[in-house]
Every structure is written in structure tokens, then in C-alpha cells.
Amino acid sequence: MIQLSPPTLSTSVHLTGSAHTTCMLLSHSPQPRLVVNAPSHSYKKKIEFRKKEIKDASAMVSVTPSLTVAAVSLTASSPSLSNPFMYVHHYILNFKGGKAHQWMCASTHAPLVIVVCYLVLVHGGPRVFARLLGDKPMPGLTPIVAIWNLFFSIASTIGFCYCAPFLFRVVTMENSELPGLAPKKDRITGEWDQHPHIRGGLFTSLCYWNRNIFEDGATAFWLLAFNLSKIFELMDTVFLLLKRKPIPFIHWYHHTSVMLFCWNAHVSGISNGLGFAVMNMFVHAILYFYYFMCVCGQRKLVRPFAPIVTLLQVSQMFIGLALMLYTTWLYATHPGGCDTNAFSLAFGTVMYLSYIILFVKLFRDSYLLKPDSHERRRCAKVS
Structure with a gap:
């Protein structure tokens, strides 16, 4: 009787990626050979079992690579799975601020409403809080104010570290063109320049606006955060009211005017806003840390730096x-x-x-005319 020899194991398929599966394919011997014994029933079962194994392994070949690609894609598109700080950094670098800009342009009434409510709080709040709290400050407020000041100090520091190097590059690149500029419409001809060729320098830092600087990217993210933070900084006044302290004119005038200016600057797209923001971030990083130390009871430690902090503010105003x-x-x-x-x-x-x-006037009153009271004035957060 003629019978085919038992199948031999040959070709192996190795899957790469997250799954490692090896399936064995069957190949027949090149030629049949004569055997005396008839095929047994167990041998036929073995052949059927091997065929089933091959079928199952082939199914895995078609499914596993897609799962592997999906896993790799998920990891690449979600840095938070490996490092949340890298995820935030990735988001800032790839920030798109078009929707935020459109919202601010469509909400020009918002800062006016906020200012009206704020002025009502400033002038009517002391009487309301006097009835609620009497002459005593709200209990448990110290840790909240400390965290608030520390948060703004850290946020200002990070924003400065993002924006200051970029501003420095723009100012110093007088002999080279700025990279990565978005298409821009010429203000005179009205024609679109798809590939702007703009050299750096002081003039460019003050007079050139581009979407990839002020609307998209890392610098745009921190400029938007800076402008909107002026609304949240109004909470400084609420903390003074809760601590039952007076609200000086310089305090509420500074907060309202700078908030209106920053909102208008972002909506109008002024070209010199980056320089003002970098200066303010630098000063606020120091200023809010100074306030943090005061709230934490370290007034004696920071007392020698009080005139320097106010002098930094004065210098900022002159440069601005x-x-x-x-x-x-x-x-x-x-x-x-x-x-x-x-x-x-x-x-x-x-x-x-x-x-x-x-x-x-603040510097004169605090450190020249009344040198003994400067620490009390500075820790009262008059600006």
C-alpha cells in the first residue's frame, strides 16, 4: 500500500511587536515512499489537530499586529501615560489659541462687567464684611493666601522661562530671519505673504505681530495665561477684605486698569505686548514670593528686600x-x-x-518719609 510520509515541520513565522507567536506550517515530503502498514486512526486525528493549530495561528497573525500598532500609537500620542510634565510641555509647545482669541473678541463686554462688579466689591465690601466678620479676620485664611501667592510666583517664573529666551532671540537676531512664522497679511497692500521673511531686532520685537508668536505656540500660551491671570488676581482684593484690611487706591486702580489693558491688548493683537508681559512676569515672580514669605511669618527675613521689590516695580513702570x-x-x-x-x-x-x-509716591512714603513702616505697607499688598 502506498502512503504519504508523515508531515514534516518546516517554515516558522515569528510575529514582532507586543505579541510573540510562533506557528509551524506543514509541508509534505518531496516524494511519497512505500510503507507496508495502513494509516492508523490516531495518525489521522493528529493531522486534523495540526490543521486546526495552523488555522488558529493564522488568525493571530491577522489580529495581533493591529493591536500592537494601536498600543504604540496610544503611547506616542499620550505623553501623560509616561510623564505628566512632558504631556503639559507638549501641550504648551503645540498650543492653538484661535478659539480663545475668538472668544475674547466676542466677549469684549466681559472685562467691563467684571470691573463694575469689582468696584462695587471694593467700595461696598468693607461694610458687608464688617457685619459678617466684625473687626477680626476670617479664620483659616493664612494657608489659602500662602498657597495662592506661591502659585502665582511659580507660574510667573515658568512663564518667564518660556517667554524671555524667545524675546531675547527676537531682539538679537538682527542678521537672521525669524523661523517658523505663519502666513501674514500685509498691512499696506492687503496681500497674503505665505512665507514671511522677517529679520529680528528691537523694531521687530515692538512692531511685528505674527500668529505663531501671539496666538499659537508656547509664547502664545503664556501670553494668554498672563492676560487672563489679571482677572484672577482680583482675588487679592478679596483676601484683603477677608483679612479686614483697607483697600488703597493704588491697589484697586492698578488691578482694574491692567486687566482692561491686557484684555484689549490680546483682542487687538498689539505687537509690543511680549516685552511688557516678560517684565511683569519677572517682577511678579519676585513680588508674590515676597508676599508668600510675609504670610508665612517671615517678615524679619524679607524686610531688607522690601525697598528692592518696590524699586523693581518702579523700574518696570519707567521701562514700560x-x-x-x-x-x-x-x-x-x-x-x-x-x-x-x-x-x-x-x-x-x-x-x-x-x-x-x-x-x-509709594516708594517715597514707604521708605523715605516713613522708613519704620515700610514692612507693614509692603506686606499689606498695596499693589
Whole structure:
């Protein structure tokens, strides 16, 4: 009787990726050979079992790679699975602020409503809180205020570390073009430039607006966070009311005016906003940490730095006014003009000029006329 020889094991298929499965394929011997014995029943069962194994392994070949690719794709698109800090950094670098900008443009009434409510709180709040709390501050407020100040100090520091190096590169790249600029519409001709070729320098840092600087990307994220933070900083006034402390004019005037200016700056797309934001982030990183130390009971430790903190604020106002006046001059005389508007320039000039008057007076009253009371004034958060 003629019978085929038993199947021999040959070709192996090895799956790569997350699954490692080896399936064995059967191949017949090249030629039949004569055997005397007839095929047994057990041998036929073995052949059927091997065929079933091959079928199951083939199914795994078609399914497993797709699962592997899906797992790899999920890991690559979700940095939070491995490192939440890298996820946040990835989000900031790839930030798209178009929707936020559209919302702010469509909500120009929002800052006005906030200011009205804030002024009602400033002038009517002391009597309300006097009835609720009497002359005693709200209990349990110290740790909340400490965390609040520390949060703003850390956030300002991180924002400064993102924005300051970029601003420095823009100012110093006078002999090279800025990379990664988005298509921009020419303010004079109205035509779109798909590939802007703009060199760096002081003029560019003050007079050039591009979507990939002020609306999308890491710098845009921190500028948006900076502008919106001026709303949250109004909580400083609430904390003063809860601590049963007076609200000086410089405090509420500074908060309301800077919030309105920052909202207008973001909506209008002023070209010189980055410089003001970087300065303010630097000063606030120090200022809020100073307040944090005061709240934590370290007044004696930070007392020698009180005049320096106020002097930093005064210097910021002088530099801000100088940049605003220089931008106004470029806006009026430079052939290329500036990506800003006359209202924003006038608003900023008046605002910084008033700040100079108020903060110089604060410095004089706190450290020149009444040197013994400067620590009490500084820890009262007058600005």
C-alpha cells in the first residue's frame, strides 16, 4: 500500500511587536515512499489537530499586529501615560489659541462687567464684611493666601522661562530671519505673504505681530495665561477684605486698569505686548514670593528686600513707558508702521504714566518719609 510520509515541520513565522507567536506550517515530503502498514486512526486525528493549530495561528497573525500598532500609537500620542510634565510641555509647545482669541473678541463686554462688579466689591465690601466678620479676620485664611501667592510666583517664573529666551532671540537676531512664522497679511497692500521673511531686532520685537508668536505656540500660551491671570488676581482684593484690611487706591486702580489693558491688548493683537508681559512676569515672580514669605511669618527675613521689590516695580513702570513712547514714535514715523493701533498706544501711555506717579509716591512714603513702616505697607499688598 502506498502512503504519504508523515508531515514534516518546516517554515516558522515569528510575529514582532507586543505579541510573540510562533506557528509551524506543514509541508509534505518531496516524494511519497512505500510503507507496508495502513494509516492508523490516531495518525489521522493528529493531522486534523495540526490543521486546526495552523488555522488558529493564522488568525493571530491577522489580529495581533493591529493591536500592537494601536498600543504604540496610544503611547506616542499620550505623553501623560509616561510623564505628566512632558504631556503639559507638549501641550504648551503645540498650543492653538484661535478659539480663545475668538472668544475674547466676542466677549469684549466681559472685562467691563467684571470691573463694575469689582468696584462695587471694593467700595461696598468693607461694610458687608464688617457685619459678617466684625473687626477680626476670617479664620483659616493664612494657608489659602500662602498657597495662592506661591502659585502665582511659580507660574510667573515658568512663564518667564518660556517667554524671555524667545524675546531675547527676537531682539538679537538682527542678521537672521525669524523661523517658523505663519502666513501674514500685509498691512499696506492687503496681500497674503505665505512665507514671511522677517529679520529680528528691537523694531521687530515692538512692531511685528505674527500668529505663531501671539496666538499659537508656547509664547502664545503664556501670553494668554498672563492676560487672563489679571482677572484672577482680583482675588487679592478679596483676601484683603477677608483679612479686614483697607483697600488703597493704588491697589484697586492698578488691578482694574491692567486687566482692561491686557484684555484689549490680546483682542487687538498689539505687537509690543511680549516685552511688557516678560517684565511683569519677572517682577511678579519676585513680588508674590515676597508676599508668600510675609504670610508665612517671615517678615524679619524679607524686610531688607522690601525697598528692592518696590524699586523693581518702579523700574518696570519707567521701562514700560519708554517702550510705549518708542513704539508710538515708530507707529507714526516708520515706513513699515507697527502692528498695533492708536487706542492701545494711548491707553498704555496714560496707564504707565499714572503708574509711575503712584509707585514713586509709594516708594517715597514707604521708605523715605516713613522708613519704620515700610514692612507693614509692603506686606499689606498695596499693589
